[in-house]
Amino acid sequence: MLSLSLDDRYPVMALAPARQRQKTLECVGGWLRREAERHPLVVVWEDVHWADPTTVELLAMLVNSPAPHTLTVLTYRPEFHPPWPDESGSARLQLGRLGRTLVQSMLDGILGGKPLPTEVVEQIAAKTDGVPLFVEEVTKLLIESGTVRERDDRYELVGPLGALAVPATLQDSLMARLDRLPAARDLAQLGATVGREFGYELIRAVTDVDDEQLRSALDQLVCAEMLCQSGLPPRSTYMFKHALIQDVAYQSLLKSKRRQFHDRIARVLEDRFPGTVETRPELLAHHFTGAGIPDRAGPYWRVAGERAVQRSAHLEAIGHLTRGLEQTALLPRHRRPGARGVRAADSARRAAGHDTRLRRLRGRACLHASAGTVRANRRLWRRWHVHGILRPVPPPPAARRIRAGTRSGR
Known part of the structure; x- marks a missing residue:
């Protein structure tokens, strides 16, 4: 929300990033309260285990200070640990x-x-062990494969029961259904590389089939209930019905093909979707990372991290900057952008003070910076040391060499 562009009717408030972020969260909570005053609300948040840290913070605020006449329902996997206390008035089922x-x-x-x-x-x-999605997928597979056949007011088994082939796992069942749609399978794999949700315009730009074939393949996936469609082409958007369907389609790709898809998607986004590049640099970073192009991925991760710092999304900033430094580490030493690594760590420091993870970030950024000239790194080391950026942690070996070079005048 903080990245939305506004016209002159809505001037930007002169607030510090942290205060602006807090006001935004309070605004969402206030909106729900006002709606609840008009009529009772049921608010459902699905798949909270995939929520970003800022969304989790918003949910914690809503749970700890619930609006009257509001039922909030959250679904998440057992591995997710809610940050709100058990005595917050919520019940877990x-x-x-x-x-x-x-x-x-x-x-x-x-x-x-x-x-x-x-x-x-x-x-x-x-065979499905009572897993709902597995039950649904196996049933559809049995019908699509002709194992059972519709007859008047019932379904009947075709052939002996012993020949009934039920896939051993949910993933096998999903893959078997995709394999029965060869033309649509390739599109599902490309869409899965884009993400859980994708638009028609983007998938049209990155695919190499014509418009008629594309629409036919999308219709097959929608009819098979693997994709959910919203709107009509060319303004339509599509979302995988379940994240596991996307995961199975993506994992079925050969690694070389996967890298090609990521590369193609990233370059199309750069060339044809400047708005996405401006507002979601982490998306470009993700695809260049998947394409195995660290010199393109690193700068986008850094921009995404700095934007997260500006809106006080500290944990997101840590994640983006960490991935950026990981990509930088993959480059040959002579190609590592020293000053950028330091700026990334500076941004991380602004994000959350002396957090343990950030201390590691600062050390690693200094290590990456060692690839630059000794003179440039002397200035960087002095600046970090003067501002206290490196004091909480011992300097890494590369940083010691930089400091030694400074003292000896080399």
Whole structure:
């Protein structure tokens, strides 16, 4: 929200970044409160385990200071640990796997009330272990493969029960369904490289098929309920129905093909989508990283980190700057941009003081800076030392060499 451009009707408030960020979070909370005063609200946040740190902070604020007449529902995986205390008034419900009866109810919903043979239901319930997405995908696979056939008001098994092939894992089931759509599979893999969600204009720009073939492949994926569509081409957007579908499509790519896709996407974004480059440099950084081009990825990670610092998104800044330094470390020493590494660590210092992770960042940035000229690095070392940037941690070996060079006058 802080990166949205405003016209003259809405002048930018002269606030420090931290205060601006806090006001933004308070604004969202205030908006929900005002809506709740008009009518009761149910607010659902899905897949919180993938939320960025700022969103988690917003959720913590909403949970700790709930709006009246509001039911907030959050879904997340067990590995996510909420930052709000248990006594915050929230209740946690651990969802177990579906039993035989619930699997049957789910199948009735998928198949429009037309029953499967009892022995097929038993196989599905046993092999899927009650995982809802697995139940859904196996059922669709059995229908698409012709293993079961619709007949009047029911489905019947084609062939003996012993030949019923239920994939061993959910990933196998998803991959088997993709393999049955060869033309659409390639597009799904490209879309998965773009991300969980992508627009028609972008996918059209990076694919090498014509418009008619593209629309046909997208329609196949939508009809197979692997993608959800919003709007109509060329303004439509698509989202993988489940993150696991995207992951399976992406992981099925050969590494060389994956790098080609990332490279193509990054360059198309640079050439044709300047707005995205301006507002989401971390997206360009991600794709250049996936393409294995560290000299292009590093600067974008640095820009993304500095933008995060400006809006006081400290944890995001740490993540972006860390990845930028990791990309810089992949370059030959003579190609490492010394001053940029130091500026990245300076940005990290502004983000969150003397955090342990930031101390490591500062040390690594100084190490990368050692590839520059001794004279330039003398100035950088002095500036860091004078401003206290390096005092909390011992200088790395490269930094000691820089300081030794300064003392000896070399």
